Every structure is written in C-alpha cells, then in structure tokens.
Amino acid sequence: MATKLSNQLLEDILAQVRPLIGQGKVADYIPALAEVPADKLGIAVCTVDGETYQAGDADERFSIQSISKVLSLTVALSRYAESDIWARVGKEPSGQPFNSLLQLELEQGKPRNPFINAGALVVCDMLQSRLSAPKQRMLEVVRALSGEPDIVYDARVARSEFEHSDRNAAIAYLMKSFGNFENDVITVLQTYFHYCALRMSCMELARTFVYLANNGHSPALDEPLINERQNRQINAMMVTSGMYDGAGEFAYRVGMPGKSGVGGGIIAVVPHEMSIAVWCPELDASGNSLAGTAALEILAQRIGRSIF
C-alpha cells in the first residue's frame, strides 16, 4: 500500500505540486528575500540509516530563516538546565501571529514558545549569555551536522533583516522591560538575524535535522545532541507551534512535526525514521511554503506516514 522512498517518488511529488507555483506569495519584507526566483522547488530526505533521496533544487542553498529557531533551541538545551529555559519561555501554542506583542504584554514578557519570534529572541539572549562567540558556534554546529564545512551566513540578508528589525527590537525591549532579556538588544538581534540568514540546501537541512528522527543523535556526531525525551519534546512543540498560525492546518494535512521559514523552506520529521526538507519560496496566508506543504502532504500519504 505505502510506496517505498525513492528519488523517483520525490520527482513525482514535485511534478504534482509544481502547478501550485503562482498561487502563493514570495516574502518581500526584505529585498534579499523578494528577489529569489519563485519557481525554485526542491526536496530531500535523510533516513536514520543514512540513506538520502532528493529531487529538484535540493542542492541549492536558500535562507533558512525561522528553521534556525529549532537549532537555537537545540543548542540552548545543551547549555542550560531545562528548567532554566522553560522559566523564560513557554511550551504552548500562541494562537497569535508570530510577531505579535499583544500576548507578550498580557503575559508579562514571557513568550508562549521558542518558535515564535519573541521566544526565539529569548533563546538567542540565553545563548549570548553562555557562548563566547554565538555566531561562530552556530556555524560549527550546522557544519558538523550537515557535513558541509562551507556553510556560511548570508551577510546581505542578515544586514537587510537588521535594517527592518524595528518590530523585533520592540519585542526584545518589551521583554527587557519585564526582566526577561539580559543582553544588549542590538547585539542579540544581530545574532538572531545571522542565524536566520544561514544559507543551506534541502539536502543539508535533511542531514542536519535527522537527529530529531533518531533519539537526538546525529549520525555525524559521536555524542547525542539532546536526549530522547528532549527530542520528543521538540517534536511535540513543532506540531503545536512550528508552523506560525497554520500549525493546526499542517498537523491536520501533513501529520508530522515541522518547522517552516519565510524563505520557503520547511523541515519535517517522521519520528524514528527520517527527516525531510522541502523548499519552494512562495508562501501561503500563514507564511508557510505553499507548494512545500503540499509536497509534504502528498509524501506523507504516499509513504503512509503520519504520527496520527
């Protein structure tokens, strides 16, 4: 009944969703993102056994944007006691737009979860406090996980984000006013935007995130990044909060933990089996890759995998 994974299967799926291109909208709040060709489409899979599959523009790098929020959290879990993290950021869905201040004000500066901007900024603030060179450290992490030593930040994107960072600055200052932000706002924003400006391909993303399908253990590392329980917890939070205000719809249609970025990338996880990365720049109304979500939906059906 369920089809076996293969490059051909991935090709078929891309062919099926390609007609959706034109129905979404490329993120245009910064020029560097707006100019990415709308017809890019790629997918890559990495299994826990190390097998990889790919189709389309799976080797072309793009701006991973909010997908980096999962990486920040993962690094934070290795540097902080869990209770220290969850004292400063919650684990619940926000039910609000990703960059809303309303809830943050009502809830005394404690963000709902680490995957909305406010939460990710708190996590970056924590990394800033503990890491001597947080930007360099993140590069080391993704280079090690992906096996690609030449992954770099897109300095132009980071600069452009920073020039449009007023709302994120407002969020950070609001948390600071509630005592939930330790470092200089500008410095943390710089780190945050660099993380968002990581350029990685679908294949690199699939390789990087396979630890979330493998009890927290990346095949590229000797030691687990996080423990089994933490792995399950990240996956749980990706389901409830990983897809902006479209988490319910994504769970409903795709049935996998996932995290999207406005660059059009999505990383998804089949627990104990594989990680999947898709990329197609046009976004739906919730800010998630339109064709990318459709590709994951079809893939889930074809291989018969849904956590539900």
Next chain:
Amino acid sequence: MATKLSNQLLEDILAQVRPLIGQGKVADYIPALAEVPADKLGIAVCTVDGETYQAGDADERFSIQSISKVLSLTVALSRYAESDIWARVGKEPSGQPFNSLLQLELEQGKPRNPFINAGALVVCDMLQSRLSAPKQRMLEVVRALSGEPDIVYDARVARSEFEHSDRNAAIAYLMKSFGNFENDVITVLQTYFHYCALRMSCMELARTFVYLANNGHSPALDEPLINERQNRQINAMMVTSGMYDGAGEFAYRVGMPGKSGVGGGIIAVVPHEMSIAVWCPELDASGNSLAGTAALEILAQRIGRSIF
C-alpha cells in the same frame, strides 16, 4: 525495553501517581461535580484487537464533560460535508482560555477549533439542525460504541450546568450576532450540557474511543464512523487543542493525542494501537486531571509509545 501492557502494569502506574492526589483541585463551579470524591482513580486500555486492561476505579462512571466534544465532532463529520464544518469552526489552537470571548469577537464569531466551548457549541448547533433528536441520537452512539446499553445522561449535572450557563450563553449569542449560530440558544445549550453530562466509566470510554486508533473504525460497528483521513485529523486537533491551554505541556510530556474533561477524565490515543482512558477528579492549573496526566505520561514511557 518497553513493558508489555497488563493489568499489573496499570496497577503499578496508579500506585505511582496516587500520591499526587491532594495537589490538584476538583472542579467546583457546579455542586454536582464538586461533590465527587477526590480520591477516585481509574485507568482502562482498549487495543484495536479488542483486548482490554484496567486498574483502579475503571468501572465507575463519572461525568465525561468536554470529552464529549470529540463525540459531537465525530457525529457531525458523519452528517455534514467537511467543508461545511470548517467554514464555521477553525482547526487552529486558540492560545486562549477555553471559554474566552475575546478571540471570538476579534475573529468575527468563528471559533478557533471544535474543542473549545465556542467551537463545540457551533458543532452542537449543527447537530441540532440535522438530527431530529440530538440527545437521543448521542445516547445511541455511545451505547453502540461502548457496548453498554444503559449509559445515560446525569440529569442533575445537566440541570446544574444549565443553571451556570451564563458565559456559554454569552458565547452562543455572540456567535449568533455574527451569523454563526442557527438554532435557539437555550435549546442548543440544553443539548450541549446533556452531552457534557454523559456518565461513563474509563472502560466504557476506552471502548468507545478505540475507533480513533483504528482508522475510524469501531469494532462495535459494521461501518467506519469516519474515514482514515478524518481520524488522523481528529487526532491532530486533539494534539494541538485537546487539553485546554495545556496542550503543549501534554504533548511535551505524554506525546499522544488527548482530550480532557473537567470531571477529571482524559481519553488518549496511540494511533493504530489503542485508546486509553484515565480518571482522577483533581485538576491542574490548566483544567486537566493532574494524576491522570501523570499516569498517561508514565504509561507512555513504560510501553514506549509516543507519537513523537
């Protein structure tokens, strides 16, 4: 590594969580609920193969309260086109208390999902429009699913709920003002409170909900209640929205789709394997059974089951 299911395992788990009794708070907004002994504790499991396990007060009936919201939605899916349902109620987590009007007003009377009060009231309104005797029909459904022909409504609880129904009346009238409520408010509230006032035991609940672990097919019925896809969708919504404003925490700790009621019951699902019902009246700050959640958390660990 993972322990096999057995009555003994369930007994062990109950013994482990029983000390938590005294740390929560029995729902007291209506007298009929407040007077339930706080030390009741039961658990029951029903596998897709029809095996059952139980421990504690698993055969004692209690008020299922909001667990009934899953049943209403299931019945609605059998009577309406999906698009008709989702035009009137969303699929996203609310990020708000279960009985909030704030979001409902900002979002023009369309509730976020069918598991908050507003959403369940819309679903009841839809049933009222299509079923000739919605209260009788629900009894038939649960009697058939559970195999217990003597399940009834607790008339005293239903009456008591109705006498404290001002906020739910406000919710219903607000939706009516936006054109998202068809029937007489009082009539629908009566139906809604009767559904909440169903008295069922853990074992009956486990048997009733095993269809959610079995592609929508209850062993008690010839025909599937809902199709596979709808089954996955309900499970997905239970994860993102089934536990009031503690959905993230529950997903994080337990890792199963679940739906709780203020009577202290929780129904949880291991897709393709089993349904689990627990009951312990004291609630945590989010309104979910405190010891019940703990029991599910331990069970998930012991049998090595988490969807994440």
Next chain:
Amino acid sequence: MATKLSNQLLEDILAQVRPLIGQGKVADYIPALAEVPADKLGIAVCTVDGETYQAGDADERFSIQSISKVLSLTVALSRYAESDIWARVGKEPSGQPFNSLLQLELEQGKPRNPFINAGALVVCDMLQSRLSAPKQRMLEVVRALSGEPDIVYDARVARSEFEHSDRNAAIAYLMKSFGNFENDVITVLQTYFHYCALRMSCMELARTFVYLANNGHSPALDEPLINERQNRQINAMMVTSGMYDGAGEFAYRVGMPGKSGVGGGIIAVVPHEMSIAVWCPELDASGNSLAGTAALEILAQRIGRSIF
C-alpha cells in the same frame, strides 16, 4: 462678537450644514431605522429661562436610541445610592467600540461607563430591580420633562431591535456570568430596547434635557431630578464617553457635553445656559450624526460657547 440666539441663527446654521447630507450613512442594522428619510434636519434650543428656539424638522419625532442612556442613568441616580451604581459600572472612557465584549471580559464584567451598551444594560438591570413598571415609569418621566403627554415608544422599532439583539444578549449574559446582572436577560433587553425606541422631537428633547444645564432642576418639575454635583458628573461623563468612540473629536470640535443616538439625534448642553438637540439621520464613521455634529460645532462658534 458672539451672536445672539434666534430662530434665524438656527436656520442659517441648518442651511450651512445641509450640503453635508449625502456624506454620511443612515443606520441600517434594523429596517425601522433604515427607512427614515436621510434629509431630515432639525435643531432646537431650550434655555434655562424657558426660552426656546428652533429650525427645520424640530417638531418631528424620531427614535432617540442611545440618548435614552442619559435618562436611565438620571432615573437610577434617583433610586440608588451613588456608590451602589458606581460599584457596578465605571466612569471612564472605554476606548473601545460601544458594543465591545473584549474589555468587558478583561475587566470582569464591569462596564467602563453607563453610556456604552454594557453600562446602560447594567443601569436598566438596576431599574428593573427597583421599579415596579420600568417601561411605564420612563414614559412618565419623559412626558413630565418634555411637557408632552403623548410621547410613546415605537413598538415596531423596539420589536425590530429585539430581533437583532444577539450581541446585546451576549453582553448581558457575560455580565451575568460575572455576577453583575440580576434580572432575566430577555426582560431587561425588552426594557432597554423600549427606552431606545422612545420617539421624541428635537424640541421635546431640548425641553427634556434642560435640567442638565440647570443644576439638575427641570423647570417642569417642582423638585430637582438630581443634585448639582450629579449634574456636573453626568456632564463630565458625556464629555469623556457620550459620543461612542468619537468623544475626543466631539470635545475637540464642539466643546460641549453631548450624547448621541444612532437615530441621528444628539443632545448637547451649555452648562448653566441651555440644552440643544439636533437631528439628522446620516451618521459619521463613529456613529454620530454627521450634519448634527457640524451644526453643533458652528452653533458653538457663533454663540461663543465652549466649556474649554
């Protein structure tokens, strides 16, 4: 410098604002209001010395709608200790639309002031508790104050309002859920809508409200309706909260205490001197009579009267 009051002055002002007709929008949420001709335009003045002036359709009756909220409060002040009233309704501007539930929920069912719907409903609820026949009593009050024994409710308007009362019912039930509503919701709504459905002319309104310019003393009555201090307080609340969410703009432009209704009427007060009533059915974006506000603005300038 300041022009003396005269019928001619009022005629001139109406001529000046008549061209504005066509730029506003007649209230159309109930048919009975929607069918009022948009070109009605009237003004009447009543001084504390009993002199009256008028122009245009000043003798034609219309639905006074929310202007009645000032009368309800006045009657309540004669039946309750002030502290009992202000324990249940505030005195602050709401900063929200007149029929919002959001603030009411955040503030535990206590409305901001008696001139928004929630506040007026609480006042009606209080009258219901103390008056044996609240509808008849209000008729007696306005007949006595205006000197017109044939003032009646427009039963068709009252019925039509009631048929569109879902949002007001939601407001009342929400307050009831917080313990701030004593009587049957439907009964109080009936009273409330009857008060709104009073039909009075500009001249009758000017005569009725001259007590607000005369230390609470109506020339038509032997005893003061309210005392001096209460008079000042009502005037103060009319300035901060009498014009829906256009109170600031009205204070800014007209500089008088005022209360408007969606029927297109406005009552305004020059303390110690006169009451003024205008009527023109088309409303501005804030729900206040567009030409009526303009007429009051010009009148204030011409006679050199502003409280500021």
Next chain:
Amino acid sequence: MATKLSNQLLEDILAQVRPLIGQGKVADYIPALAEVPADKLGIAVCTVDGETYQAGDADERFSIQSISKVLSLTVALSRYAESDIWARVGKEPSGQPFNSLLQLELEQGKPRNPFINAGALVVCDMLQSRLSAPKQRMLEVVRALSGEPDIVYDARVARSEFEHSDRNAAIAYLMKSFGNFENDVITVLQTYFHYCALRMSCMELARTFVYLANNGHSPALDEPLINERQNRQINAMMVTSGMYDGAGEFAYRVGMPGKSGVGGGIIAVVPHEMSIAVWCPELDASGNSLAGTAALEILAQRIGRSIF
C-alpha cells in the same frame, strides 16, 4: 456663594488635604523619584490678569514628568500643520494604561492621543525632525513662559529614566515598525526623558500654563503660542485624556482640564480665568497625585468653578 481666591483659601485647602498624605504611593520605578519626601505639598494659581496666589511648597521645584507632554504638543502645534500632527497621533481617550502596547499594535502604530507615552513619543519625534536643538529649545520655551531663566533639566532623573526606558523603547520601535517614527529611537528617548526631567515649581508651572486659560496667549510673550481654537482643543484633550486612566474620575470630581505627572504634579485650567498647579508626590491607583486631586476638587467647589 463662591469664595474669592486668596493665599488664605489655598492654605485652608492644603490643611484640609494634608491628612491624605500616607494613603498614596510615591512613584518608585526610578530611584531619583522614589527619594522625594512624601509630605511635600504645594499649590499655586495664576490668573489671566497676572495675579498669583500660592500656599505650601509652591516654590519648590520637582520633576514635572508627563506634564511636559502638554508643552511638547504646544511647541509641535507651532511647527507643524495641525493635519500633519493628527495624521500621526489621534485625539481619542485610550481606555488603556498609559504605556500599553496592545492598542498600539491593534491600531497600526498610531497612538490614541498625545498624552499617553506613545503619543508623546511621536510628538517628540516630530520635534526632533524640525528643531535643531530640541532640548535647548524646550528650555527656552519654559524659561520664557515662566519668567525663570534658571529652569534646567534634572540630569540625574533624565539618566535614570533612560536606564529604565525599555518599555518606551519597545513602544517607539513598534511605531517605527509601522512607519510612524522617523528619527533614531535612542536620540528621541533622550529628548523625551529630558522633557520629563524638567524641574519646575508649582508657581512656575502655573505661570507657564496660564496661556491655556487665555486663548493661547501667555502674558510673558508678545505673540500667542497657539490660537484660540487650538487652546480649546488642548483643553478638550486634557479632559478626555490628561489623567492616565483616571480621566473620567478627574472630570467627574474636579471638572477642569488637567494633566498630571508621576512626580506628583498636576496642572489644571479654568478656561478664561486661571491656571492652577498642585504638587504632592504620593499617587493614587491611576497614577495621579492623590492629595493634589483632592485639593483641586475642593478648590473647584470653593471658588465655584467647574466647566460642567
């Protein structure tokens, strides 16, 4: 009936309200304010004819804080077309705490009025754009209006405010994200906090603000600061929005346009007659001087002046 103004009358009033000291709370969010003795109490009156009256600590300087918002607006009115100002800030009461971001976010970064922090920050931003030395310019203005060439900023207070400015920074950045803030946030905050840190006495404040009782014309200047209409408009806005979330209560009790500061000062206006300044550091729950408000209430009664 009404008592004539005299120093003795003012002494009597202070004696009457002095027992209230101890019932309020001195602002303590910055140390420099917290250490002001709580028993300071002063009042000064300046009539449009140039007569002055005073009692208590009327010559002692204190931090005028938000009273400066009226000065910023006045200066802005002399440098900008009115329409340019009201395009960026509204005229309506906010119904929210003075430093709320919630409404600002819902309303796209346009503050409700110039007397809440957000609105005053926009006004400062406008001054920053047009004045070559906005801090020096404001000193010149208050020195000229008060006739006291030695008025200065309290550098320690300004610095201390700046060190606790996170929430105001959040507000400014949020407006910037909506395009309603032109200059560097830090620079404007510096200007804003200096204005708040003006040290002036009651007598200096009364002399400074008498233009609001005199058609916009200060006796100290040859030219009017603002025109008559603008004067009325500022007074109107002070009534609806000058007293944080206690504007309704202040209008209700005192019946004068007023603007308070957390330093415990209040400036009030009897149009066409006089300006009044009071100072007593302890604040009520709304952030207004507790004894100061009481003094104004009694003064209004004694001299028989209320705009209502």
